[in-house]
Amino acid sequence: MREARGTRQVAEDALAWVSAQRAQFALGDDALAADGQVNRSWKPLGELAQVCATVTRHTAPPDPLHACAADLMAFAWQQTDEGELFVRLQRLEPFATYPLEVYAAMAAAGLRHPGYEAATATVARTRGWRLTEQEPTRRLGVLNAEARSGIRETGAMPQALRRTWLAGLPEPWTFEESSGYSLTHVVFHLTDWGRAGPDGVPPDLADYLADWLPPWLDTCLDAGMWDLGCELLAVAASLPLLPEPTALQDAWARIAAVQHPSGAVPERGSGADHDSGPDFLTHYHPTLMAAFAATLTTRRLDDAARADTHQRPGGQGVLG
Structure with a gap:
């Protein structure tokens, strides 16, 4: 379990940096403005909530990692005025999907606003909502958000x-950065961001990824693409079979090597340009993905170790 402890440390350090930067995730006065920059306001907050929902799911309440993630989730919910801002956004932009996607991340942690869900469900019944043209991966994400929020079942996801x-x-040789991010999010939506377990990945896709994810991951890490590398590691931890232990350990050692002492992980490059401290906008997403992937990996390694202990001759069974 040596690698599990190392991976766990990556998660702890990453979430510690995120916690120290929480003020940067706060919604500004332009959160409801028509010309507001969604990618600098709602998007970071939604990603924070998404990761924290998974971390709290896979850690026990007494765990300091759980406590940190739960505290950050409470902060994110408070930023939305406990859901009231979603209601206002829905009135301003009834056919925008990003409010629902951010809300769904919080709903996954049990933070709900019945009024917003009712209003959005009304819009979601319109032809205009159902027939909006979206890229396939985005469509999958919207469907998952609808299911999380109780608006619609997931029957359309297949x-x-x-x-x-x-x-x-x-x-496999057609893999590139854009397709890499596409495939990671497909797996995230199928597994409800690691909350539903590896059974959500169809067998043909699981077999395909078991073969090709390791070389893709190695290629990305060789190129210093740490953000995508962390996302691929999250996918690896979401498949029925983990990669070979040596490959997994090597990948995490490389992520740990570029992690700043503060816990921040760079998006790409050597990670050596930290003289003035990690910049929030270029570090928050890979750092969140490092915490996300490390939590999923640690949980899978712990589960595998427990299963191995129970299966050893003479070892205690589950009820022993």
Whole structure:
């Protein structure tokens, strides 16, 4: 379990940096403005909530990692005025999907606003909402957000899945950065961001990823693409079979090597340009992904170790 402890440390340090930077995730006065920069306001807050929902799911309440994630989730919910801002956003932009996607991350942790859900469900019944043209991966994300928020069941997800790059089982040499981010999010939506377990990945996709994810991951890490590398590690921890232990340990050692003493992880590059401290906008997402992937990996390694202990001859069984 040596690698599990190392991976756990990556998660702790990453979330510690995120916690120290919480003020940067706060919504500003332009959160409801028509010309507001969603990618600098709602997007970071939603990603914070998404990761914290998974961390709290896979850690026990007495765990300091759980406590940190729960505290950050409470902060995120407070930033939305306990859901009231979603209601106002829905009135201003009734056909925008990003408010629902951010809300769904919080709903996954049990933070709900019935009024917002009712208002959004009304819009979601319109043809205009159902027929909005979206990229396949984004469509999958919206469907997952609807299911999380109790607006609609996930019956349409298999059809949406088959339109994605990953579901086509493309030639492995066609993998590139954009397709890499696409496939990671397909797996995230299928597994409800690691909350539903590896059974959400269809067998044909799981087999395909078991073969090709390791070389893709190695290529990304060689290129210093730490953000995508962390996302691929999260995918690896979401599959029925983990990669070979040596490959997994090497990948996490490389992530740990570029992690700043503060806990921040750079998006790409050597990680040596930290003289003035990690910049929030270029570090928050890979740092969140490091915490996300490390938490999932640690949980899978712990589960595997417990299963191995129970299966050893003479060892105590589950009820022993």
